[in-house]
Amino acid sequence: MEEEYIKLIFGLKLKQLRLKKDLSLFGLAKLTGLSKSYLNEIEKGKKYPKTDKILLLAEKLDIPYDSLVSLKLDKNLAPVAQLFQSKILKEIPLDLFGVKERDLIEIVANAPTKVNAFISTIIEIAKQYNFGKESFYLASLRSFQEANNNFFPEMEKAALDFAKAYQIDLNENITSIELEEILIEEYGYTINNNDLNKHQELDSLRSVFVPKTKTLLIAGHIDEAQRTFIYAKEIGYNYLKITERLYTFSWINFENFDQVLNNFYASYFAGALVIPRTKLKQQVNQMLAKPSFDKSFLAQIRQQHNASPESLYQRLTNILPQDYQLENLFFLRFSHNQNSTRFDITKELHLTHQHSPHGNQTNEKYCRRWASIRVLKEIAEQEEEHIMDVQISHYPEDQLSYLILASATKDPFKENQYRSVSIGLQITDTLKKKAQFLEDPNIKQLNVGVTCERCAITNCAERAANPIFLQQKNRDQETARVVQELQNKFS
Structure with missing residues (x-):
């Protein structure tokens, strides 16, 4: 293990033993003859005592020397040691996020029990959702991009x-x-x-x-x-x-x-x-200036840049926030097998915050009104090389609306497999000023949800599952209402 981690584990154990004895730092200092500031540095993982000092601490705290210097922690702090031993803090370049490893160690040293509870929670969630190291890396990358x-x-x-x-x-x-x-x-x-x-x-x-x-x-x-x-x-x-x-x-x-x-x-x-930035900006300017949306626009850009739809959509996520101040956007990539009813998000990116359309890891059915899914259905039925569509999606629950551009193509590597990529721009005053075609009556406008199981839209012909989570929420609310009535009646 890294030397600093060994120091921190020793400090955590010393603090834990001191608190079990109901001793303050001042009390431990008086008991051992060591200075309060020196003991504080040890507990924070900044210093590691010499052998004679460890022997003194072990004697006064009535604990075997070998137990005190062991890197094993009791069950309450064991996850903290697992975190250090995994070397995950070394593998993630914390400096990319403006975080110093020392700062995290300070947090652990100052509130180990609370941090331990947090780490245990993260580990438990990771187990439940099969969240491995690669998933953690990719999530870290997305955070870096955002x-x-x-x-x-x-x-x-x-x-x-x-x-x-x-x-x-x-x-x-x-x-x-x-x-x-x-x-x-x-x-x-x-x-x-x-x-x-x-x-x-x-x-x-x-x-x-x-x-x-x-x-x-x-x-x-x-x-x-x-x-x-x-x-x-x-x-x-x-x-x-x-x-x-x-x-x-x-x-x-x-x-x-x-x-x-x-x-x-x-x-x-x-x-x-x-896809050079200057050239793409000229083409985006032309698109935004048109009073109606031209679906052939994206196909034309593809030909001019010799790029796939995914490369083009990904490139737009670089350009639109920086050059057009359209920061409230998301990118989604879906996969779909022609012989299946499943639609899976295989890649996503959200800038500024997590937007209404987002991935769900609980096998729920994504809203079938999404443009991303509709183009997949269409290309699987029509066997076209490329299908593109535009839609304005309204999320009644969040009171948010998005302009969605979506493209679907056949997966060249898998039989009967299709993929779609889409970019969504939250409709804000900035977008309204820049996109002249937003009032185009030919653009579909639909009320949508995130997943069928959580969607409150009634009479939805596209619904793929009952709104079980909303139904349970309504039952819970009704139960709470009746309980409150009883509380009021018998108080």
Whole structure:
């Protein structure tokens, strides 16, 4: 264990023993002859006493020396030790969130019992929802993105600097051919388009990188946009001098948080290179200025940027908060099997706060009125290559409304599998001033909920489950009402 953790565990044990003896710091100081300030430093984990001082403390507190120096804590504080031993505080770069590890240790030292209760709660929740290390890493990454409004100027600058250094015209459509040439000539890559297809177990992967020989194996069934993004991401790893990285796309697992963060940085670089900020802003300006919404707009942007719908929607989450002050937005990615009634959120991002449409981990049925789900239903029935729709969703319970843009495509890696991506913009005064098409009568407007089980909308033809949680809430309220009547009657 880290030395500072050993100090803290000793301090926690000393404080616990002192309180069991009903001793104040002053009382322990008087009992042992050690100064109050010195004992306070020990209990806070800032100092570790020498052997003779430990022997003295053990004698006065009537506890065996070996028990006092042991790293084992009793059941009330054991989760705290588990937290330190897991080294999770070392794996998460707390400085990204403006937090110092020392500050967390101070909190533990000052209120160990309360912190222990909190940690135990988190551990219990994690067990209930099968919340593993990777989920924690991804949640931390989302928080990092949200804290920065998902805009990273250093990555934007890196993409521009790279384009200038390698004479890439960002006004033109970037192709995989020119990026492949850079990977081969500048970074010594070998591109293999054959061997990945020979392994059925790797059907879900788009690429595998072998660092020893700098061989990049590419799946044969990816399209031009996907290949361009993979090449741009590999260039990002190299240009940003990232060594702690993932070698498969999509990822299989993360070993540490640096891999998660660096995967994000390389992806951000790729998005900024393939979909340049200046060019995208010009296109967004044109869209916002139109009196009616043009559904072909997004398809046109895709062609001009050689990008997938997901890359485009992700890029909008970078641009809209920074350049248009539209910070109240969310991004969702859904997956759906044609032979199933399930619709699963596989990726989400919320800026400023968690918005009404959000993931739910309790297997409840997401509102079938969501544009994200409707386009999935449509593409599964019509077998189109790409379906896009726009909708204004009203959440009566929250008194909030959102402009939703949603696109659905067939999953190229899985049979009968489809995916949708959507971006939602909360309708605020800022959005009303910037988007001229909000009054377009052709845009669908629907009252929606989050999940059917919690939705109060009546006579909903799309409902996939009864509102069981609301029904239980109403029963509880009725029970409370009758109890109150009895209280009033017999008081």
